[in-house]
Amino acid sequence: MKLGYRLLILVITLAALGCNNANDDKQKELELKEKELALKEKDLELKIAESNQKKIPLKDAVKLAEAQFAKYLPTMLNAHNAYLDSQDTFTGDFTGDGLEDIAIYFSLAPNEGGNTIVAQGLTLYKNTGTAVKVIAGYEPDYMFSFLKINKGKIYVKKLAYAETDGRCCPSIKTTHALTIAGSKVY
Known part of the structure; x- marks a missing residue:
């Protein structure tokens, strides 16, 4: 009986850890997308700044x-x-x-x-x-x-x-x- 409880606790713990890993992966993916978006925003700001500079003949x-x-x-x-x-x-x-x-x-x-x-x-x-x-x-x-x-x-x-x-x-x-x-x- 004690062995059954231990197995049940082990299965529940592993399942919880698996969910955490999935959440960690989703969190990392979200952070990566946020960084990509920030880089695109900076690139756009640079292009706008360049276009606002006076053009030379x-x-x-x-x-x-x-x-x-x-x-x-x-x-x-x-x-x-x-x-x-x-x-x-x-x-x-x-x-x-x-x-x-x-x-x-x-x-x-x-x-x-x-x-x-x-x-x-x-x-x-x-x-x-x-x-x-x-x-x-x-x-x-x-x-x-x-x-x-x-x-x-x-x-x-x-x-x-x-x-x-x-x-x-x-x-x-x-x-x-x-x-x-x-x-x-x-």
Whole structure:
């Protein structure tokens, strides 16, 4: 008889513990959903705050990008022992967010002189609507010319020499659409 009571008490205790575990699971699930909701609310608040910030016109975004480029330019010049031979600024949406971004093309010539390019590339700036942020640099090991920004892509023309080409005039030209992946461009 005592064994029967003990078994009954054990069954009741286990059943109660099982209910507590189910309640604990439901409580944890509820807490998780509350945390997710709080994160979504914060994200929404950030988006609202961003949308309330004053939007900058494209010409101001270009000026900001060019100022950032000018600030970094001495580092590039020292690294290549060169001077800035040319610089051009292009705009178009290459990040897919509907805002015109900025691409700055540059070519560097050697300080010692001569008719050569020691480096050329693009510095890419994302326009957030309120500021610009450098997202990538493109400095390939081949010569190229900038073509256009169209439908979210940057197009360049790769330039290569045939055996009979003069140094001034590479004759092999192929169009290449750049791919932007994180902070890499290829």
